[in-house]
Amino acid sequence: MTALLETRGLVKAFGGLRAVDGVDLVVEQGRIHAVIGPNGAGKTTLFNVITGYLRPTAGRVLFRGQDITGWPPHRVARIGLARTFQITNIFPRLTVLESVQVALAAARGREKDPLSRSDRTFRDEALALLEDVGLVGLADQEARTLSHGDQRALEVALALAIGPKLLILDEPTAGMSPWETERTVDLIYEVARRRGLTVVLCEHDMQVVFKISDWITVMHQGRVIAQGLPDQIRRNETVIQVYLGEQV
Amino acid sequence: MLVLIVLLAVLAVLPFFLPPAELITFQKVLVLALFAVATNLLIGYGGLVSFGQGVFFGLGAYVVALNWRHYQLPFWLAMGVAPILGALLALAIGAVALRTRRLYFALLTLAFSQLFFTIAEKWYDFTGGDNGIFGPMLPPALVNPTAGYFFILGVVIVSMLILWKITASPFGLALKAIRENPNRAEALGIDVYQHQLIAFVIAGFFGTVAGTLFVVHDQAAYPQLLSWVKSGEPVLSAVIGGMYSFLGPALGAFIFQYGHDFVIRFTTRWQLVLGVVLLVIVLFAPDGLTGLVYRAGRRLGKGLGR
Ligand SMILES: Nc1ncnc2c1ncn2[C@@H]1O[C@H](COP(=O)(O)OP(=O)(O)OP(=O)(O)O)[C@@H](O)[C@H]1O
Ligand SMILES: [Mg+2]
Numbered sequence: 001m002t003a004l005l006e007t008r009g010l011v012k013a014f015g016g017l018r019a020v021d022g023v024d025l026v027v028e029q030g031r032i033h034a035v036i037g038p039n040g041a042g043k044t045t046l047f048n049v050i051t052g053y054l055r056p057t058a059g060r061v062l063f064r065g066q067d068i069t070g071w072p073p074h075r076v077a078r079i080g081l082a083r084t085f086q087i088t089n090i091f092p093r094l095t096v097l098e099s100v101q102v103a104l105a106a107a108r109g110r111e112k113d114p115l116s117r118s119d120r121t122f123r124d125e126a127l128a129l130l131e132d133v134g135l136v137g138l139a140d141q142e143a144r145t146l147s148h149g150d151q152r153a154l155e156v157a158l159a160l161a162i163g164p165k166l167l168i169l170d171e172p173t174a175g176m177s178p179w180e181t182e183r184t185v186d187l188i189y190e191v192a193r194r195r196g197l198t199v200v201l202c203e204h205d206m207q208v209v210f211k212i213s214d215w216i217t218v219m220h221q222g223r224v225i226a227q228g229l230p231d232q233i234r235r236n237e238t239v240i241q242v243y244l245g246e247q248v
Numbered sequence: 249m250l251v252l253i254v255l256l257a258v259l260a261v262l263p264f265f266l267p268p269a270e271l272i273t274f275q276k277v278l279v280l281a282l283f284a285v286a287t288n289l290l291i292g293y294g295g296l297v298s299f300g301q302g303v304f305f306g307l308g309a310y311v312v313a314l315n316w317r318h319y320q321l322p323f324w325l326a327m328g329v330a331p332i333l334g335a336l337l338a339l340a341i342g343a344v345a346l347r348t349r350r351l352y353f354a355l356l357t358l359a360f361s362q363l364f365f366t367i368a369e370k371w372y373d374f375t376g377g378d379n380g381i382f383g384p385m386l387p388p389a390l391v392n393p394t395a396g397y398f399f400i401l402g403v404v405i406v407s408m409l410i411l412w413k414i415t416a417s418p419f420g421l422a423l424k425a426i427r428e429n430p431n432r433a434e435a436l437g438i439d440v441y442q443h444q445l446i447a448f449v450i451a452g453f454f455g456t457v458a459g460t461l462f463v464v465h466d467q468a469a470y471p472q473l474l475s476w477v478k479s480g481e482p483v484l485s486a487v488i489g490g491m492y493s494f495l496g497p498a499l500g501a502f503i504f505q506y507g508h509d510f511v512i513r514f515t516t517r518w519q520l521v522l523g524v525v526l527l528v529i530v531l532f533a534p535d536g537l538t539g540l541v542y543r544a545g546r547r548l549g550k551g552l553g554r
Contacts, residue, residue: 074435074438077435091428091429098421105418106422107436107437118417118418119416
């Protein structure tokens with residue numbers, strides 16, 4: 001296996017606080033890779049640095065061997081790195097269909113096309129994708145009118161629409177009902193396997209984590225304190241002490 | 249669709265019913281309507297509030313007027329060249345102003361327009377200073393108000409069709425996505441800066457077109473056309489008419505112009521009246537009149553059991 005994404009000595013400091021403190025992460029091709037850890041461990045900050053939303057204080061980010069450190073988010077997205085956000089982040093007044101259509105247009109380099117009709121561009125593909133995530137019935141609704149769970153599903157649809165090689169999901173099931181959680185997890189699992197996608201996923205629901213991940217990295221206070229197969233992590237003393245103890 | 253056809257028909261026969269003085273007022277409405285729809289590409293679609301679009305409007309008027317005064321190249325050439333200059337100026341201003349955050353963008357566009365206002369006002373030898381430039385600068389074919397009206401109408405319709413095409417395209421949709429959530433748009437691979445810059449150039453181009461049409465209406469160019477008051481007109485029109493619909497700002501321009509002419513018959517405090525009206529809109533109909541009508545229509549639809 002080869003590394004699709006790698007960080008080397010990544011640091012992000014906010015003033016005196018080192019939210020990410022020397023993280024070396026290796027994400028292997030084709031895996032579902034969970035990043036877990038207590039609140040404030042630095043998971044979201046790590047994702048923000050990887051995807052260009054924050055500039056690292058030190059360290060490198062490599063994607064398929066290419067140094068992408070400090071690239072702006074839109075360039076990171078273009079080379080096949082898609083993400084969702086911990087706090088729902090959608091286009092409130094666009095319809096569900098339009099949201100996916102604009103994502104598809106961006107992925108195919110058509111987002112500056114001033115001549116075609118946007119309502120006819122990638123319509124069928126967008127509907128097919130919405131079918132996949134179970135939102136096709138809501139295609140013509142404005143995104144802001146959707147339930148929380150459906151908005152989270154739309155987040156995933158947007159990320160999938162750009163046809164990524166790597167998908168970074170920041171707590172995709174946050175605030176979902178058990179039923180919605182199950183639906184979303186199945187969706188992620190199924191799509192990842194079918195498309196051969198690599199997924200990096202941050203999640204507090206340990207049942208979900210142990211069910212779908214191939215590999216787990218545990219963070220605490222900005223540092224990686226353990227990594228390994230799910231069974232190894234489950235039995236790791238340090239991890240139980242700082243994180244799992246409170247959960248199980 | 250039917251509404252549009254009726255509207256076009258009315259616009260086509262208007263000169264045969266309106267007295268010349270009224271027709272000339274209506275020319276002004278058409279010019280402002282184009283200015284407002286062009287500016288709304290920034291506000292309603294790109295999520296950008298510019299307080300300096302007057303710089304393009306004034307540029308359009310000045311290019312035509314200065315050409316008449318100093319160079320005597322054909323009028324039509326000046327009409328054609330002006331929007332290109334407007335687009336280039338927009339490229340320069342936008343490249344600087346869009347690098348900054350939102351509030352600073354509004355302030356920087358304002359600063360640029362005041363800069364050009366000051367130049368136009370102080371450079372007596374070239375621009376005539378605060379007297380502006382007045383004179384018979386139109387070609388014979390456009391002097392007659394009816395001819396002028398049809399020329400303005402034609403250019404406004406063609407310009408609006410182009411703008412409409414742009415807003416309905418994937419580029420227009422990407423702009424809307426940026427308006428809704430620039431952060432999220434970036435994560436999809438959309439270059440927000442580039443999109444906004446292109447939108448700013450297009451708005452500058454058509455703002456300049458509107459400025460050249462002003463000369464057809466008034467045969468004049470003067471510094472106030474570049475000022476923040478002029479810059480405010482398309483913004484207010486968009487707010488009044490509704491910035492989330494394509495023709496909302498044009499409706500707003502109509503109301504703005506006639507509202508202005510009506511109000512100043514009774515009071516000199518136009519600004520005060522305007523302020524109150526805007527407050528009411530922002531509080532009770534933030535998406536403008538078209539939004540209000542749309543929502544009322546839906547409620548009515550529900551009431552009728554649809
Ligand atoms: N923009 C910021 N400015 C200052 N401090 C920040 C900023 N973003 C995050 N932090 C701090 O950095 C630390 C790590 O935060 P981060 O959001 O990355 O944690 P997390 O692991 O995602 O936590 P959670 O599980 O609650 O989402 C926290 O102490 C947080 O308060
Ligand atoms: Mg987080």
